[in-house]
Amino acid sequence: MNAPANATDHALPPHDSVPLPIRFFDVLLVVAFLPFALLAGLPALGAVAGVSLWIVLRAIGLAIDVYAAKQEFRRATAVTFAGGLLRPLILGLTILAIGEVGEREDGLTAALIALVAFTIYMLLSFVFRPQRKTST
Secondary structure, eight states, X not given: OOOOTTGGGGTSOOGGGSOHHHHTHHHHHHHHHHHHHHHTTOXXXXXXXXXXXXXXXXXXXXXXXXXXXXXXXXXXXHHHHHHHHHHHHHHHHHHHHHHHHSOHHHHHHHHHHHHHHHHHHHHHHHHTOOOOOOOO
C-alpha cells in the first residue's frame, strides 16, 4: 500500500482549526494564576512581572510569525531565527533585572512563571503545530 505524498497533511490540524483559547492556553493560564499567586503570598513584583513578561513575549512572537508569513523564504527564515534568539535574551535579561530591582525571590518567581508557561506553550505547539504548505 502506497500512501499519498501528502498523507501527513491530514494528520496535522490546520492552524486556524485550533480554537483560540487552546492556542493561547499558556497566556490564559498565567493570567488566571496571578490572583492565586498574590493570595498565596508569592512576591508581587515577580508574579506581575512574570505574567506581563510572558504576555509581551507571546505578542512579540505572534507579530514575528505574522510578519514572517508575508515575506519570501530567506527573509522569513532570518526573521524567525532572529526572533528565536531575541525572545529568550529579552526573557533572561528581564528576569535578571527583576531580581536586581526587587529581591532575588521576585526574579525567581518571574522565572518560574515563565518556565511553566513556556513548557505549556511548547507542549501545545507540538500537539497543534500548523500544517506546512509544500511546493510540489
